[in-house]
Amino acid sequence: MHTTTIHVRWGELDPYNHVNHAVYSSYLEHARVAALEYADRGLDTLSDAGLQIVVVRSDVRFRAPATAGDELTITTKVAEVRGASMVWEQHIHRGDEAIVSAEITAAVLTGGRPSRIPDDLKAVLTVLG
Amino acid sequence: MHTTTIHVRWGELDPYNHVNHAVYSSYLEHARVAALEYADRGLDTLSDAGLQIVVVRSDVRFRAPATAGDELTITTKVAEVRGASMVWEQHIHRGDEAIVSAEITAAVLTGGRPSRIPDDLKAVLTVLG
Amino acid sequence: MHTTTIHVRWGELDPYNHVNHAVYSSYLEHARVAALEYADRGLDTLSDAGLQIVVVRSDVRFRAPATAGDELTITTKVAEVRGASMVWEQHIHRGDEAIVSAEITAAVLTGGRPSRIPDDLKAVLTVLG
Amino acid sequence: MHTTTIHVRWGELDPYNHVNHAVYSSYLEHARVAALEYADRGLDTLSDAGLQIVVVRSDVRFRAPATAGDELTITTKVAEVRGASMVWEQHIHRGDEAIVSAEITAAVLTGGRPSRIPDDLKAVLTVLG
Numbered sequence: 178m179h180t181t182t183i184h185v186r187w188g189e190l191d192p193y194n195h196v197n198h199a200v201y202s203s204y205l206e207h208a209r210v211a212a213l214e215y216a217d218r219g220l221d222t223l224s225d226a227g228l229q230i231v232v233v234r235s236d237v238r239f240r241a242p243a244t245a246g247d248e249l250t251i252t253t254k255v256a257e258v259r260g261a262s263m264v265w266e267q268h269i270h271r272g273d274e275a276i277v278s279a280e281i282t283a284a285v286l287t288g289g290r291p292s293r294i295p296d297d298l299k300a301v302l303t304v305l306g
Numbered sequence: 307m308h309t310t311t312i313h314v315r316w317g318e319l320d321p322y323n324h325v326n327h328a329v330y331s332s333y334l335e336h337a338r339v340a341a342l343e344y345a346d347r348g349l350d351t352l353s354d355a356g357l358q359i360v361v362v363r364s365d366v367r368f369r370a371p372a373t374a375g376d377e378l379t380i381t382t383k384v385a386e387v388r389g390a391s392m393v394w395e396q397h398i399h400r401g402d403e404a405i406v407s408a409e410i411t412a413a414v415l416t417g418g419r420p421s422r423i424p425d426d427l428k429a430v431l432t433v434l435g
Numbered sequence: 436m437h438t439t440t441i442h443v444r445w446g447e448l449d450p451y452n453h454v455n456h457a458v459y460s461s462y463l464e465h466a467r468v469a470a471l472e473y474a475d476r477g478l479d480t481l482s483d484a485g486l487q488i489v490v491v492r493s494d495v496r497f498r499a500p501a502t503a504g505d506e507l508t509i510t511t512k513v514a515e516v517r518g519a520s521m522v523w524e525q526h527i528h529r530g531d532e533a534i535v536s537a538e539i540t541a542a543v544l545t546g547g548r549p550s551r552i553p554d555d556l557k558a559v560l561t562v563l564g
Numbered sequence: 565m566h567t568t569t570i571h572v573r574w575g576e577l578d579p580y581n582h583v584n585h586a587v588y589s590s591y592l593e594h595a596r597v598a599a600l601e602y603a604d605r606g607l608d609t610l611s612d613a614g615l616q617i618v619v620v621r622s623d624v625r626f627r628a629p630a631t632a633g634d635e636l637t638i639t640t641k642v643a644e645v646r647g648a649s650m651v652w653e654q655h656i657h658r659g660d661e662a663i664v665s666a667e668i669t670a671a672v673l674t675g676g677r678p679s680r681i682p683d684d685l686k687a688v689l690t691v692l693g
Contacts, residue, residue, distance in 0.1 A: 186594040187607055191445070192349070192452045192503075194608075198361040199335060199446055202328035207573040214633060220321070220574055221581075221632060232327040236365045245450075245608060246601060315465040316478055316578070317586055321632075323479075323579045336444040343504060349445055350452075350503060374479060374579075375472055450607070456619040457589035464586060478579070490585040494623045 178254040179212035179305060183269075185247045195242035201277050202235060205267050208251040209281070216301045227287055228298065233262065234282040240275045247271050255305040261285060261293050263302055307383040308341035308434060312398075314376045324371035330406050331364060334396050337380040338410070345430045356416055357427065362391065363411040369404045376400050384434040390414060390422050392431055436512040437470035437563060441527075443505045453500035459535050460493060463525050466509040467539070474559045485545055486556065491520065492540040498533045505529050513563040519543060519551050521560055565641040566599035566692060570656075572634045582629035588664050589622060592654050595638035596668070603688045614674055615685065620649065621669040627662045634658050642692040648672060648680050650689055 183204050191197040213219055213230075223230065243249060249269050256266040262284040269277040285294045294302070312333050320326040342348055342359075352359065372378060378398050385395040391413045398406040414423045423431070441462050449455040471477055471488075481488065501507060507527050514524040520542045527535040543552045552560070570591050578584040600606055600617075610617065630636060636656050643653040649671045656664040672681045681689070 184594075186590060187597045188449055188455045188457055188590045188593050190450050192353070192448050192450060193358055193360070194450045197332075197335075197446050198364065199328060199331035202331050203326075203573060203575045206326075206328060206575050207571075210574045210632070219633060224321070229322055231322070231371075232368055234365075234367050235327065236363075238363050239361055242360075245597070246606060313465075315461060316468045317461045317464050317584050319579050320575055321577050321579060321581045326575050328575055332444060332446045335446050336442075339445045339503070348504060374468070375477060450611070451616055451618070455590075455593075456622065457586060457593060460586035460589050461584075464584075482579070487580055489580070489629075490626055492623075492625050493585065494621075496621050497619055500618075 178252055179208070179215055181208040181211045181251045181253065183207070183249045183251060185243055185245055185249065187245045190245055193242075195244055198239055201237060201239070201269065204249070204251060204269065205237070205277075205279050205281065208253045208267060209265055212253045212305055216305060218298060218301050223298075228295070229286040229289070230283050231286055232281055233284050235279065236281075237277060237279040239277055243271060243276050249276060253305070255302045256280070258294065258299055258302045258306070261291055263294070307381055308337070308344055310337040310340045310380045310382065312336070312378045312380060314372055314374055314378065316374045319374055322371075324373055327368055330366060330368070330398065333378070333380060333398065334366070334406075334408050334410065337382045337396060338394055341382045341434055345434060347427060347430050352427075357424070358415040358418070359412050360415060361410055362413050364408065365410075366406060366408040368406055372400060372405050378405060382434070384431045385409070387423065387428055387431045387435070390420055392423070436510055437466070437473055439466040439469045439509045439511065441465070441507045441509060443501055443503055443507065445503045448503055451500075453502055456497055459495060459497070459527065462507070462509060462527065463495070463535075463537050463539065466511045466525060467523055470511045470563055474563060476556060476559050481556075486553070487544040487547070488541050489544060490539055491542050493537065494539075495535060495537040497535055501529060501534050507534060511563070513560045514538070516552065516557055516560045516564070519549055521552070565639055566595070566602055568595040568598045568638045568640065570594070570636045570638060572630055572632055572636065574632045577632055580629075582631055585626055588624060588626070588656065591636070591638060591656065592624070592664075592666050592668065595640045595654060596652055599640045599692055603692060605685060605688050610685075615682070616673040616676070617670050618673055619668055620671050622666065623668075624664060624666040626664055630658060630663050636663060640692070642689045643667070645681065645686055645689045645693070648678055650681070
């Protein structure tokens, strides 16, 4: 499991004075990329090896609103590694309070086409479990 | 059912040269708001009446990538109206090709608290079905 | 001169209920790219030829706020073509009302390095004047 | 002078694999808001007092590109306080390398209309010089 911190920016709020729900998808992506970088498999490194990781399904539950100045903690883990895809489980908290929970399914592409996950990437993803 | 058109902007692409997946949530929100405006229930009008519509769950499937210059069509309908929430069903196409499908659950707040959907709003949402 | 239309999205508003000032830079970029595409020199086409156009200075004046549902017109022209850079002049209006004026200076890169503007691109930019 | 740190997010990159130029306006806004919060004059606090700070001119120079994983430092100071507006001077660095410089002019609104800057806000802005 990997943990990242996000500082909410005022410009990410909408007229309800809360973080716009679409912004959380960016926060979650940032946290997944940070987890991969932590494991030395940043998206740049993967791209150099001809690999892309693309989201195929995003299931997000919004539990409480966040607002300007909030410091949010995102926990990220790989819940499942399949042959050609993986499922990420992520939670955003403000202190003890649950803000967002998400299950993100992503596929691996090689040369732009769906492909089996190479063994060394599979090993890294398993460590992030 | 309501239909909206979106022109992809170059700045919405990520290094994969495709629309970043988080951007689709903004497209989908734009289409729901346009549907409400079409029914004379824009978010401003609702706010003036003390009502807010907030997303509580977003389940999105990404089927094919879109890129710069694409013109996308979004169809939006209210699939279900419950006591205090509603389920939107949305599809994004480029011509005949399916790009994104989504099921968005939203709750109604009155004075910032979950509340039953007022009858006249319920009638409008039913018309958008 | 080239003209583009933008429909403001609700999620682009900030807590002041106006389009966040940073969003206009995205609108303006979209309009410049649309002008280049109109002249058959979309950024993809240029990239294929090893060329990139990068903003080196952005001077933007915000004259009046725009809000949700507004339809904005952006006029875009190339005010000056220099050896290795160009100056774009852009105006955003809502009907007759001036919303934003901008002067954007962009440089041309070949293989990631500043370079003279190739003659055929120079001819195209001159036509957009 | 106030200093803030920003971690670039992958989704903020464009197809050139660099932070899209429009994103820097969001970074700069975030840094100005953080400076105001540091001085106990966050935008929420100001809004409660009927005051808004709105950008009227943004003059930004882009000196070098930033990319994913970069940690950027933003220095923010109030260079000039006028009767009804102020000029912010901001610099973004990656280590010693200059990435962006900006001069942002902002006006104060009271009840949505341009107004003189109240004395206590003027004192705070002077401290941020």
